[in-house]
Amino acid sequence: MRAIIRSGVDGLISDRPDILQRVLAEERAAHPNDARLKRFVVSAHRGGRGLRPENTLPSFENGLDLLSTELETDTGVATDGISLISHDQFYNPQSCRHADGSPYTLENRTYLRDISSADAQKTFVCDKLHSNLPDQKNDLALSPVSVAFAAKTSKPSPYAPTYAAELFHFVRFYVDYYTIGAGKGTPRAAERAANARAVRFNIETKLYPEDLPDTTKQMQEPGVPVALIHNHTREPQAFVDALAGTIAREHMEDRCTIQSFDFRTLLLVAEQYPRIPTSYLTQNPALMKTAFVPAALR
Numbered sequence: 001m002r003a004i005i006r007s008g009v010d011g012l013i014s015d016r017p018d019i020l021q022r023v024l025a026e027e028r029a030a031h032p033n034d035a036r037l038k039r040f041v042v043s044a045h046r047g048g049r050g051l052r053p054e055n056t057l058p059s060f061e062n063g064l065d066l067l068s069t070e071l072e073t074d075t076g077v078a079t080d081g082i083s084l085i086s087h088d089q090f091y092n093p094q095s096c097r098h099a100d101g102s103p104y105t106l107e108n109r110t111y112l113r114d115i116s117s118a119d120a121q122k123t124f125v126c127d128k129l130h131s132n133l134p135d136q137k138n139d140l141a142l143s144p145v146s147v148a149f150a151a152k153t154s155k156p157s158p159y160a161p162t163y164a165a166e167l168f169h170f171v172r173f174y175v176d177y178y179t180i181g182a183g184k185g186t187p188r189a190a191e192r193a194a195n196a197r198a199v200r201f202n203i204e205t206k207l208y209p210e211d212l213p214d215t216t217k218q219m220q221e222p223g224v225p226v227a228l229i230h231n232h233t234r235e236p237q238a239f240v241d242a243l244a245g246t247i248a249r250e251h252m253e254d255r256c257t258i259q260s261f262d263f264r265t266l267l268l269v270a271e272q273y274p275r276i277p278t279s280y281l282t283q284n285p286a287l288m289k290t291a292f293v294p295a296a297l298r
Contacts, residue, residue: 011041015050017066043070043202050135053095053127055085056159057170058143064174070200075243076112077234083164083242084112089206089233096126113233120161127159145177164246171196200255205239207262236264244273
């Protein structure tokens with residue numbers, strides 16, 4: 001991590017924003033006049049999945065608690081056109097369980113395209129811990145803002161699936177919690193509120209180019225069968241309507257970037273929502289061949 005910071009990058013997306021903040025503080029102390037380090041982007045990957053179950057309100061809360069300057073996340077599209085947050089195109093049994101206790105496996109998996117946002121929140125609780133992330137915790141005592149937000153909004157569980165608009169509402173609630181709410185007298189309350197008031201969002205559309213090789217897709221989803229990585233989701237325009245539309249309605253254009261492996265989505269965003277920055281994702285610089293670059297972007 002330290003070597004990457006020293007290589008000259010402007011920011012890092014990390015599962016462990018706590019470690020990144022510590023190393024960055026040390027680098028800033030060693031180089032107090034380095035303007036790049038002062039504006040360095042600390043991006044909490046899926047909210048900081050090394051510490052909380054990923055892409056949940058508690059994970060985003062923890063990312064904010066650690067003063068991450070950006071929250072990174074992933075989206076699909078529900079049957080009601082809502083931009084659901086999930087890294088996978090289906091609710092992954094590694095992370096999610098049925099709220100009613102009935103078995104949930106890959107065999108009876110639910111794709112985001114096949115469920116409404118309301119039914120997703122009633123059906124799933126995504127609080128399962130990953131054995132390869134030993135510092136993950138799902139103790140709700142660690143997530144007081146998520147608990148308070150769930151109570152206020154009648155969300156079935158703080159660990160129920162969330163969606164883009166709810167994430168924006170949650171961050172606003174977080175600011176209020178530490179300025180006028182129950183957390184206003186806690187240590188670092190003002191610092192947390194100030195950071196959350198300006199935090200940025202880096203949001204991926206989970207859609208792959210039709211000509212992207214399976215080997216590249218599997219780099220994104222290690223251990224997942226290729227059949228589950230193929231696009232089982234909505235068309236690019238549906239992603240733009242759901243995500244970019246939400247960003248515009250919430251007046252968050254200046255705080256969001258839409259990222260994707262799929263150029264079709266990014267082109268549509270650029271055409272229809274030019275105020276929203278876009279970012280093309282690639283696993284390897286070798287993939288930036290003209291074969292994958294639409295003529296409009298060459």
